[in-house]
Amino acid sequence: MKAHEEFRVGKSLTLADSDAGRKPLSRGDGAADKKQVEQLASQIAELQNLLYAEHKRKLLVILQGMDTSGKDGTVKGVFGKIDPLGIQTVAFKAPTQHEKDHDFLWRIHSRTPGKGEIVIFNRSHYEDVVITRVHDWIDDAECIRRYAHIRDFERMLVETGTVVLKFFLHISKDEQKKRLEARLADPQKHWKFDMQDIEERKSWDVYQRLYQQAINETSTDHAPWYVIPADSKTHRNLAIASVVLHTMQDMQLSYPPENPALANIKIT
Amino acid sequence: MKAHEEFRVGKSLTLADSDAGRKPLSRGDGAADKKQVEQLASQIAELQNLLYAEHKRKLLVILQGMDTSGKDGTVKGVFGKIDPLGIQTVAFKAPTQHEKDHDFLWRIHSRTPGKGEIVIFNRSHYEDVVITRVHDWIDDAECIRRYAHIRDFERMLVETGTVVLKFFLHISKDEQKKRLEARLADPQKHWKFDMQDIEERKSWDVYQRLYQQAINETSTDHAPWYVIPADSKTHRNLAIASVVLHTMQDMQLSYPPENPALANIKIT
Numbered sequence: 001m002k003a004h005e006e007f008r009v010g011k012s013l014t015l016a017d018s019d020a021g022r023k024p025l026s027r028g029d030g031a032a033d034k035k036q037v038e039q040l041a042s043q044i045a046e047l048q049n050l051l052y053a054e055h056k057r058k059l060l061v062i063l064q065g066m067d068t069s070g071k072d073g074t075v076k077g078v079f080g081k082i083d084p085l086g087i088q089t090v091a092f093k094a095p096t097q098h099e100k101d102h103d104f105l106w107r108i109h110s111r112t113p114g115k116g117e118i119v120i121f122n123r124s125h126y127e128d129v130v131i132t133r134v135h136d137w138i139d140d141a142e143c144i145r146r147y148a149h150i151r152d153f154e155r156m157l158v159e160t161g162t163v164v165l166k167f168f169l170h171i172s173k174d175e176q177k178k179r180l181e182a183r184l185a186d187p188q189k190h191w192k193f194d195m196q197d198i199e200e201r202k203s204w205d206v207y208q209r210l211y212q213q214a215i216n217e218t219s220t221d222h223a224p225w226y227v228i229p230a231d232s233k234t235h236r237n238l239a240i241a242s243v244v245l246h247t248m249q250d251m252q253l254s255y256p257p258e259n260p261a262l263a264n265i266k267i268t
Numbered sequence: 269m270k271a272h273e274e275f276r277v278g279k280s281l282t283l284a285d286s287d288a289g290r291k292p293l294s295r296g297d298g299a300a301d302k303k304q305v306e307q308l309a310s311q312i313a314e315l316q317n318l319l320y321a322e323h324k325r326k327l328l329v330i331l332q333g334m335d336t337s338g339k340d341g342t343v344k345g346v347f348g349k350i351d352p353l354g355i356q357t358v359a360f361k362a363p364t365q366h367e368k369d370h371d372f373l374w375r376i377h378s379r380t381p382g383k384g385e386i387v388i389f390n391r392s393h394y395e396d397v398v399i400t401r402v403h404d405w406i407d408d409a410e411c412i413r414r415y416a417h418i419r420d421f422e423r424m425l426v427e428t429g430t431v432v433l434k435f436f437l438h439i440s441k442d443e444q445k446k447r448l449e450a451r452l453a454d455p456q457k458h459w460k461f462d463m464q465d466i467e468e469r470k471s472w473d474v475y476q477r478l479y480q481q482a483i484n485e486t487s488t489d490h491a492p493w494y495v496i497p498a499d500s501k502t503h504r505n506l507a508i509a510s511v512v513l514h515t516m517q518d519m520q521l522s523y524p525p526e527n528p529a530l531a532n533i534k535i536t
Contacts, residue, residue, distance in 0.1 A: 055369075101323075101382035103428035109377045114369030145427055152420035159413055160371035 003242030007226040009219040015212040018227055020172040023235040025242060033234045037077060040241035045081040047245070050253035051116055052086040057251060058113035058162040061244065062121045064130075065169030066207060067197045068179035070230050071122050074169065077237040078244060079120060088113075091122040104128040104146065105153050112157060125150060126166075126218075130210045134203050147217040154223040164223040165247055167240055168215060169230040173204055271510030275494040277487040283480040286495055288440040291503040293510060301502045305345060308509035313349040315513070318521035319384055320354040325519060326381035326430040329512065330389045332398075333437030334475060335465045336447035338498050339390050342437065345505035346512060347388060356381075359390040372396040372414065373421050380425060393418060394434075394486075398478045402471050415485040422491040432491040433515055435508055436483060437498040441472055 006024055026033050051059065061079075063071040075089055090111045099107045105125055113119040129146045132138045138146070154164050171179075180197060183189040200207070219225040226243055230236040274292055294301050319327065329347075331339040343357055358379045367375045373393055381387040397414045400406045406414070422432050439447075448465060451457040468475070487493040494511055498504040 098382070101384075102380065103424060103430075105424065106377060106380065109374060112370065112374065114366065116369075149424045149427070152424065156371060156373065156417045156420065159417070162371075 002246060003239060004226070004246045007228055007239060007243060009215055009225040009227055013212060013215055013219070013225075013227060015170065015208050015215075015227070018170055018229070020170045020175065020229050021231040022229045023232055024229075025238050026232075026235055030234060033238055037234060037237045037241055040238070040245050041078055041081045044078065044241065044245050044248065045083065047248040047251075047253055048082045048086050048118060050255060051118065051248070051251070052083075053116070053255050054253055055116040055256075056161065057253075058115060058157075059118045059248070060113055060121065060157065060162050060164045061118065062124045062126070062164070062166040063169065064124060064126050064167070064211070065230065066171060066176060066204075067194075067200060068176050068183075069169035069171045070233055070236055071169060073233055074167070074237060074240055075120055075122060077233075078241045079118070082118065086116065087118045087120065089120045089122055092124055092127065103149075105149060109153070113162060115161070125153075126214055129214050130207065133210050134200075134206050143213075144217075147214070150218050151220060154218070154220070158222040163247060163251060165244065166218075166223060166225045167243075168211060168225060168227045169236060170227050171230045175231040176201065176204075270514060271507060272494070272514045275496055275507060275511060277483055277493040277495055281480060281483055281487070281493075281495060283438065283476050283483075283495070286438055286497070288438045288443065288497050289499040290497045291500055293506050294500075294503055298502060301506055305502060305505045305509055308506070308513050309346055309349045312346065312509065312513050312516065313351070315516040315519075315521055316350045316354050316386060318523060319386065319516070319519070320351075321384070321523050322521055323384040323524075324429065325521075326383060327386045327516070328381055328389065328425065328430050328432045329386065330392045330394070330432070330434040331437065332392060332394050332435070332479070333498065334439060334444060334472075335462075335468060336444050336451075337437035337439045338501055338504050339437060341501055342435070342505060342508055343388055343390060345501075346509045347386070350386065354384065355386040355388065357388040357390055360392055360395065371417075373417060377421070381430060383429070393421075394482055397482050398475065401478050402468075402474050411481075412485075415482070418486050419488060422486070422488070426490040431515060431519060433512065434486075434491060434493045435511075436479060436493060436495045437504060438495050439498045441469075443499040444469065444472075 003025060027036070051057065063074055065071055079087060079089075088111075092107070095104075095107065108121075108125045111119065111121075129138075129143050129150070133140075133143050158164055180193070180201070183193040215225045215227070226240075228236055228239045271293060295304070319325065331342055333339055347355060347357075356379075360375070363372075363375065376389075376393045379387065379389075397406075397411050397418070401408075401411050426432055448461070448469070451461040483493045483495070494508075496504055496507045
């Protein structure tokens with residue numbers, strides 16, 4: 001089974017049945033896996049050159065997951081070799097008052113990729129159906145409406161030339177405990193620690209239920225979700241890099257045809 | 269029949285059967301009609317204060333029509349009394365290269381109103397299914413896709429608190445001839461004249477057919493089209509002002525409840 005099929009959400013996902021610790025792509029050797037990630041990341045960087053030169057299609061990568069699930073690490077590990085010219089990362093935080101005065105997709109739409117670009121959403125419009133629901137800022141009916149808005153919005157993006165890849169970085173509650181403890185233990189990681197993370201952790205089960213619902217409601221043929229076992233950082237990167245590379249290979253990117261008019265040009 | 273029902277597009281519109289010269293709201297006296305427009309415009313301006321103070325809902329007014337159909341005149345005549353603080357007019361021109369690198373709704377979405385705001389689109393995303401099709405920049409299949417994108421987009425806007433009003437300013441081909449000739453005859457109107465207008469006029473019938481299709485495809489319960497007979501400038505404003513006022517009255521706008529905490533505040 002190819003990587004993109006291995007993690008792709010099919011008919012219906014039950015998050016609790018999805019083992020966050022499994023490593024189906026591993027060769028059983030951490031060092032070899034890391035080397036493999038490096039190779040995949042280099043290939044992705046090469047294909048990005050073609051995407052940029054072609055200037056036709058767009059790639060949007062959406063990263064979601066619980067706190068400490070490795071969104072930042074994924075950006076660095078999988079997309080770190082790409083020429084900054086052709087990639088942008090957008091880290092969506094709590095919306096400002098001005099952003100809240102508009103529909104929830106307003107600030108999202110404005111940051112979607114243009115032709116030839118890769119954009120990584122580190123958190124996204126999915127926060128607007130998960131965090132917002134956990135905190136009771138919206139009710140179930142509004143969630144259902146927003147799922148429909150998201151499906152329509154993403155279909156429009158796809159039909160206008162954007163490839164949309166959505167990754168849920170799936171970690172276990174135990175693994176999050178370890179990672180939060182590691183942040184507390186290391187003063188150089190304190191900047192990553194937020195007291196709010198402890199609060200949000202108390203709602204772990206509600207988050208899992210809402211993520212599961214959001215994924216099932218919005219995993220479409222045109223914009224599928226991939227649930228990535230993420231207790232292992234290396235294997236997480238291996239899995240995501242595999243899906244990204246496979247997707248970009250499927251796009252059959254190529255340099256625009258050579259321009260015969262340039263054959264006889266002399267630079268004087 | 270109320271004004272908003274008089275012009276509202278029902279099941280299916282045939283533009284050729286719609287008389288651009290009729291004046292169903294007129295009292296038969298031009299001066300009286302003009303006075304009536306002034307009164308309606310003042311009432312609209314008053315209701316805008318409530319919309320702004322309420323800071324909850326949004327109003328998007330879309331103006332479309334052939335060249336010289338009176339879009340600029342409508343902005344001034346119907347919305348000219350509104351406090352500039354709470355209203356913005358966006359005149360969409362041919363998209364820039366950067367805008368074309370994104371989907372056609374990207375630049376549109378970014379200019380939609382926030383809470384408490386009125387935004388007037390002087391031309392809009394409907395140019396992207398009409399002009400683009402006339403010039404064969406897109407084909408019929410892409411038109412159909414874009415109609416669906418527009419329906420989804422406008423439904424999302426409505427479901428997130430925006431009232432969407434769409435006006436087609438319907439003039440006859442003879443009336444356009446007169447207005448273009450008037451622009452040519454008056455040096456002070458030359459800035460409004462564009463040689464391209466003469467070219468576009470040659471495609472009159474194609475434009476009419478495509479506008480008719482666009483209107484029929486996107487006139488929904490949540491975001492209806494109003495076809496306004498616009499050979500008479502005064503009656504055009506009378507009709508549009510009537511629909512806008514009726515719509516704003518229907519919104520049942522009111523100042524937020526008084527704040528009891530303010531009762532005992534002394535300014536020292």
